Amino acid sequence: MQKNIQYKGIVIGGSAGSFSLVSKILSQIKDDFKYPIILCMHRLKHIRSGLVEGLNLKSNLPVVEPYDKQKIEGGKVYLAPSNYHMFVEFDATVSLSAEDVLNHSRPSIDYTFSSAATSFRNKMVGILLTGANKDGAQGIFEVHTKQGYTIVQDPNTCDVDTMTKSALQLFSPNQVLTPEEIVVFLNNL
Amino acid sequence: MAEINFKEFLEELKKHTPYNFCDYSDNSIQRRIDKVLKEHNLQIDELLAKTKSEPEFVEQLVDDITVNTTELFRNKETWEYLYNKVIPGLKSKTNINIWHAGCSTGQEVYSNLILFNELDLLDKVKVVASDINKKVIRSAKLGEYDYKFNAQYIEVFNELWNGLKTNPKPFEHYFNIDEDHDKIIAKDFIKKIPKFIKHDLVVEDIPFYQKFDIIFCRNVLIYFNPELQLKIVRKFFDKLHDGGVLILGTHEALHGFFKTRFVKHGMVYTKSNTFHLKYK
Known part of the structure; x- marks a missing residue:
């Protein structure tokens, strides 16, 4: 891990089942964590509220569902709002889109990873967590091809390993880590 | 090359x-x-x-x-607020002018007309609806939608009315349901009201001489950069009556100067003549 890199963002993707894992990571992250965390989780379409409140209860960092063109700031967690795709723009703002579902998902993890990879290139870390859908695999692969640092959760520690295994078939990430190791990794950035 | x-x-x-x-x-x-x-x-x-x-x-x-995603009664809370607060405030007017800017295939045009009908104000309402895309304008005029895809919105419709009113008219009052062809079709009494036109917000002047009481522009501005957003919001501001409302998508926000010129309630922005420097 290159200690001297100033990252523009940490992008995390996981499917609906990753809620408890994401809460655990956010509850153990140090409260002076300096990078923005951009979080895309699959969500159930008609359950609009609850997720951001649930995460905020546990998280050491404030979790927001951003508005379109909101500035991305360090030490905050940006959760893709229900029914929107979330993209990272070149000027480090969030832009939202209501376009078609991708891989049956809106938000789609592939879109968030791929736009972050385009905007942040080697100045980002992409982390792919447990999930039951292949959405996310292609996206984190793009992070890898654009020289971003990539971490895939160890499939042996995943509730459902479809997402992480699809990613591992595409490329070899910088690290394959357990949830505990992901927390340590983030806190050492 | x-x-x-x-x-x-x-x-x-x-x-x-x-x-x-x-x-x-x-x-x-x-x-x-x-x-x-x-x-x-x-x-x-x-x-x-x-x-x-x-x-x-x-x-x-x-x-x-362009992106054409739209649904009937998308975001229940917006329609509740319109039904409870915005539309009743327009009751005493002779004409109520509404513009759906970026109306796509028209589902929200019909959603809104249903609210007006339920409040017995259908005869006062004048609706224009515009979109950059010729194809969606054609389908908005037809008012035909896939039944299966919309079945969940019929539930949303029923849920909405259960919360608002004791005796709403049933969905079938507004739409013919043709399960064999997997279609729902807006009925003529509602379909004849809106004027659908092809219009590009970005390059064309606004083709309406009247001012509006309500402008819907949902999930359109998100595709524009901040400078263009500001330019379009300025046009909306000029085209709204004082006290008129601009309705945006759930995660859209006004930026810059114009956020001081509207009072925000959820995704409903009311045009105000005073500045709101404390806008949050």
Whole structure:
């Protein structure tokens, strides 16, 4: 891990089942964590509220569902709002889109990873967590091809390993880590 | 021919077509163009050549790069607020003017008309609805939607009325349901009200002389960069009556100067004559 890199963002993707894992990571992250965390989780379409409140209860960092063109700031967690795709723009703002579902998902993890990879290139870390859908695999692969640092959760520690295994078939990430190791990794950035 | 980038492509497109996508959000417009390239198996310079030689292809391109997602009664809380607060406040007017800017296939136009009918105000309402995309305007006029896809929205419709009113008219009062052909079709009494027109918010002047009580512009501004957003919001502001409302999508926000000129309630923004420096 290159200690001297100033990252523009940490992008995390996981499917609906990753809620408890994401809460655990956010509850153990140090409260002076300096990078923005951009979080895309699959969500159930008609359950609009609850997720951001649930995460905020546990998280050491404030979790927001951003508005379109909101500035991305360090030490905050940006959760893709229900029914929107979330993209990272070149000027480090969030832009939202209501376009078609991708891989049956809106938000789609592939879109968030791929736009972050385009905007942040080697100045980002992409982390792919447990999930039951292949959405996310292609996206984190793009992070890898654009020289971003990539971490895939160890499939042996995943509730459902479809997402992480699809990613591992595409490329070899910088690290394959357990949830505990992901927390340590983030806190050492 | 040297490979051009997507910005150069958009500049060229602006020169020889009626459309200007230069001020759309970079990342999003680039992705939409990439998608078109993939679908048509073209390089970007080939795409450009095609838009020059085949004017009808330009309309197809507009259809491909614009986003047309819309639903009946999307975001229940907006319709509740309209029903409880906004529309009752317009009761005493002789005419109530409404504009759906970026109406797509028209579901929200019909959703709104249903509210007006339930409040016995249908005879006062004048509705215009516009979109950049010819194709969606045609389908908005038809008022025909897939039944299966919309079945969940019929539930949303029922849920909405259960919360608002004891004796709403049933969904079938407003739509014919044709399960055999998997269609729901808006009924004529509601379909004859709106005037649907093709209009591009970005390059054309606003073609309406009247001011509006309600302007819907949901999930349209998100595709524009902040400067273009501001330009369009200024047009809306000028076209609203004092106290008129602008309705945006759930995660859209006003930026810059105009956020001081509207009072925000959820996604409903009320035009105000005073500045709101404490806007949050």
